[in-house]
Ligand code: SAH
């Protein structure tokens with residue numbers, strides 16, 4: 001590692017913190033803003049900040065490193081999707097995906113290394129929880145994405161326009177950092193994203209849903225439901241045991257009343273498990289009560305589970321049953337399928353690769 005582990009990560013500081021630091025270096029006040037704007041608004045490395053003298057850039061790099069390393073990067077969908085394995089803060093290895101569309105560029109950010117929730121179909125869940133990201137580590141994924149956006153096809157915007165908290169981890173299980181990251185994303189001197197262009201996805205941790213509505217009423221909410229009765233849901237999504245459907249629904253209804261926004265329901269389509277007519281009818285009733293939009297996600301198979309994706313025809317029938325009841329439904333595109341789009345898969349694969357390398361090294365030695 002190029003820096004001692006105690007070195008602060010520049011992305012963990014807000015503009016005031018940078019001011020205070022550079023003050024102790026006896027630098028004029030405008031330098032702090034230059035550094036902060038360079039790091040966040042322009043997504044520059046210190047080396048690229050040519051408006052700052054070389055000696056100062058070298059000192060910044062040594063004493064206030066901006067710790068955002070790309071360990072692996074892949075692209076798919078003719079270059080419109082890019083996925084990276086990032087090392088943040090010199091220690092946390094996570095995945096981010098950026099997806100370019102005609103009118104928007106969306107990044108899917110991670111909030112934790114792994115996840116403790118244990119959803120049976122999820123590659124991140126199969127990893128267990130290794131640690132929480134800091135607010136700066138969460139927000140700095142957008143800096144990577146703004147760099148990556150420069151090489152997306154020319155028909156997409158050049159910058160990230162939308163952020164979804166749908167990468168590795170459960171945002172509500174790392175609420176403080178998630179909330180501070182949402183604030184950081186909106187900083188007018190930095191990324192300057194609108195809160196309405198940010199969506200937090202949760203498996204249904206009720207206290208977090210309550211807090212999000214109070215702290216960030218403009219931010220969107222997606223609920224990963226996946227099952228519309230408690231028995232099946234507890235089997236697929238273990239935290240349902242603590243926050244069963246009735247409680248979850250009450251929290252989402254309160255969020256909707258407070259924010260005036262339409263929640264979305266995420267539903268991963270699993271063959272012979274949650275894709276039958278009965279679940280469709282129960283889901284339609286829930287979505288109607290919540291005035292929610294439903295997003296059906298074709299399941300990505302993961303190495304740690306035998307569950308299979310629903311056939312395409314079943315997805316269409318299920319979507320049709322919801323539409324027949326007047327529920328707005330979209331079927332999520334399979335962006336990045338060729339590069340293991342299901343969150344956690346690239347990281348699992350990288351772990352396999354390094355385990356293999358280790359084994360080979362051990363054999364060789
Ligand atoms: N922990 C949060 C956010 C991260 S998961 C949550 O669960 O909402 C983001 C979305 O990806 C969730 O809706 C999750 O259910 C879905 N997902 C996880 N594994 C998947 C897989 N193998 N195939 C399809 N979707 C998956």
Ligand code: SF4
Pocket residue numbers: 115116117118119122123124125126167168169170203224
């Ligand atoms: Fe965690 Fe979300 Fe995966 Fe469940 S689906 S294990 S909550 S990341």
